[in-house]
Amino acid sequence: MNKKFLYIVFALLLISLGSCKKSYLDTTPSDQIKSEKIFDNINNVRVNLNGVYRMLYMQYSGQEEDGQASMMIVFDFLGEDIVHTATGTSYFRGSYRWADHRSETNALPLFAYRMYYRILANVNILLAGIDTVPNATPTEINNVRGELLALRAFSHFMLVQLFGQRFQKGEANDQLGAPLMTFYSEAPQPRATVAKMYESINEDLNKAIGLLASAPARGIYRTHIDKSVAHGLKARVALTQQDWTLAILHAKEARAAYTLMSNSAYLDGFTDMKNSEWMWGAHQLTEQLPTYGSFYAYMSSNFNSAHTRPNPKLINVLLYNSLTLTDVRRRLFCDDVNDFVNFPGVINASTGQPEPQQVRRRLMHKKFVVADPAVSGGDIPFMRAAEMYLIEAEALVEDGRLQEALDVIKVLAMNRDTSLDPVNIDINDIKSYIDVQRRIELWGEGFRFLDLKRKNQELDRSGTGATTELGQYLTRAAGGIWWQFKIPRREIQANPFINENNP
C-alpha cells in the first residue's frame, strides 16, 4: 500500500518535471493573428482595412517615412512653391535638392515602393477571401470591397506616377510603370506598361464607385473612402490621363455633397477634418505619433521641432504676389516678421510663448497649425472639395470651354476672396488664373511635383526665393529622366524580372 503510494507520487513528479514549458504547446502566437482568422467575420476584415488606412500615416523605417503624409512633403519639396529658409535638418533635404528619388539605394524610392505594395498586398489578400466571410450581408461585403478597390487604384495610381514616365493621351503608353498587383503573390512580378496600369486603375475605380453607392454615411472622421472620394480619385486619374470629359464629370460628382469652408475656417490651421470641405484624410491621434517625425513635425508652423525652428517654410514670392490683396489665403503667409500677434511662429511648449530660437522670415506660412503646440499630431488632408473645383475648371479650359471654366473657378475664387469682382477675371488668361488658384489652394498638400509631371512642365524656381545653395537646382527641364523615381535596388535584387532600372 505504502509502496504503491510512493510509486504514484514518483510517477506524478516525473510527468510534471518532464513536461514542456507551457508556451511550447501553443499553436498560435499570443500577440499576433493567424491569417485564417481574418475571414472569420466581416469585423475582422474591417480591422485589417483600418490597418491599411493606418499605413497612409504610420511611420515605416525612418523619420522621413510617415506614410502618404511624407510623400506629400516630398512632392511639394520637389516643386517651386515651398521655399526653404535654411539648410535645416537633413530630413527631406534630398527631396528639395532633387537627389533622393534619383538614387536606387536611397531610402526614398524604397519607402515609396514598399508602402504602396504593402497596401496592395493587404488589399489583395482581403479581396481574394472576402466572399468567404460567413454571416455578412452582400451590402456589408460590397462596401468593404469598394473601399479596397479604391485603395488598390490609389496605390497603383501613385506607383505609376512615380516610377513610370508620364501618361500621354493618344499615345500607346507602352513605357514601363511598376508591377501591377491585382492579386496577391509572394513571387516576383514584372513591370506592367503605363497603359495597362491605368486600365486597371480605372477598372477598380469604376467598380468602387458602383459598390460604394450603398455605403452608409461616414461619421465626423472621414478617414474611409466613400463614393465621393472614389469619384475624386477618378477625377484625378482622368486629369492625369488628359481625359477632360471624365475629369469634369467625376470632379462635379465628387464635390456635390460638400460646401466650401468660410474664410475664418480657412485660418483655423488645416489640422481638423471636421471642416466642411474635407473629403478624405488621416485622423492621427497623439498616441499614434512616432517618437520623431510625423507630418506636422515638418509642416506645421507652430510645433517646435528641429525642422520647423531653423527652417520655416516660405511661399514662392511670385505666387504670393499674384494673389489679390483681399484673398484670405494671403493671410496664411507672414508679411511682417515683427507681427507676433498673427504669426507667433514656433511655440515653446513649456512657456506657451513664441520660441526665442526660431528663425523668422517674411512669407513664412501658418497654413498648418497643430492644436496643441506640444504635440505634432492632427488630421492630415488627403482630399478636399476645393481640389474638385480646380480639376473641373482646368479640364474645362483644356476642353476649350473657357466660359464654363470661369464659372466654376469663380465659385472658389470668390469664396477665398469675398471682395473679388468676377469681372476682373480675364477670360483670355483663364488657364494661368486657374493654375495660380490651384497652386495657392493646394500649397503644402502634396501636389506640385505630380502636377508638373502630369502637365509636362518644367520646374522653374528662379525668382521664387529659392537658392542653388539650398535647392541645388533652380530649373529642371520638362519630361526626361529626372521625373521618374528609380526602382529601389532592394527590389531589383529580389526580382529577376526587373533587370534594368529607370535611366
Place this chain on the structure above:
Amino acid sequence: MKLRGSYGEVGNDRTGSYFTYMNLYTLGYDNGSEPGMIFTQLGNDKLQWETNYNADVAIEVSAFKNRVGATVEAFRRQSKNLLFDINMPITSGVLTRDDNFGSMRNEGIELQLNGVPLKTKSFSWNIVFNATTLRNKIVSLPDSYVGRQNGTKRYNVGRSLYDYYLYDFVMVNPNDGTNLYLPVDKATTANRVIVGADTLTSSTANAQYYFAGSAIPDFFGSINNTFTYKNWSLQALVIYQIGGYTYDNDYQSLMFRGSTSATSNGRAMHKDMLTRWQKPGDISTVNKVDISASYLSQSDRWLTSSNYLNLRTVALTYSFPKKMIARLKLTNAKAYVNGENLFITSKRKGLDPTQTYTGSASYTYAPSRIVSFGLNLTL
C-alpha cells in the same frame, strides 16, 4: 599511435519564433480610434532544419616514452539549409521571410606537435606547437544572393564568404593628387587618366572590382613553452598568424581631415598623412588632403596584411616547498607573476588583427597589457 574520428549531425531551428510557417497579422495599427491590424509575416511552410555535418579524422602518434608527440587532424563542417532572413520581392508586402539560405563548408587541417626536449630530475622543458589551416567555401546560394556585395565582400558560389571584393587602387595621380584605379574598360571608360603605358580612372564609378584576397589566414596557431625547475615554473604562450588581410577601417578614417561641417571639421590624422601628395610631380600612395570623404572610397588600398606574432601570456610561478606549507597548516601556496599581451608585431603599428573574424577592424581598442603579481594560499 592512435587513429580517431568522429561524425555528427546537429540540427538548428533558431529563427526566433515557433510560428515562422504561418502568415501572421499584427494588431495595434489603428486608424484613428478604429482598431486596425496589418499583415506582418509571410509564413514559410517549407522551412527545414538547418543542419551542420561535422566530421573529423585524426592521427596521434607519440614516441620515446611520450617525449615526442604529434597530432594531425582534418576537419570539415558542412552547413546545409542555413536559416536566414531572405529578401523577398517588395510586392509580397513584406521585406524578408525565414528561409533555408544555401550551404557553406568550412574545412581544414590542424597540426599539433609536442615535445619534451629536456627532462632531468629537477628540470623540464615542454613545448607545444600548433598550426591550423582553414578554408571556407559557399557551396550554394539562393538566386537573390548570388553576386551580392556585402560590405567589403561579395557572395559568390565557389568562393569564400571572407573574400574581399574591392576596387583596385593603383596609385595617386602625380599631377593632381587624386586616387587612380584600374578601370572597367580601358578604351571607353570615362575619367581616363593615362600614366605611362597604363590607362587608369580617377572615378570609382568606372573602377573595376576584383577579388582582392581573403580575411582568412594561410595558417595560424600557437607555440607554448613551459619550463620547470624545482619549485619554479615559467610558461610562455605565443600566438601567430601568417597570411590573410585586414580591412583597416580605423586607418581609413585616420586618413581624412574631416569635412567642413561643424561636427567633423578637423580630426586627428595618421602620421602617414605626412607623406601625402602635395604638389604636382609628387609620387605618393596617399592622396592630397581634402574635405571630401570620397577620397576614402572602399578599395584594396585599405587592405593590410594580417601577419602577426603576439606574446600572449608569460607566467612565472613559485610553489612553496611542502614542508613549509605543512608547518603553516596550508594545503597549497603559490606566488606568481603574470604578464599578458606583452607585445604584438603587426604590419601597421596599432593594428590588432586578432580582434576580428570578418577581417574588418573598426574602432578596436588595443588590448591592454596586464602585469599581475599574486600569492595563492589554499587552507
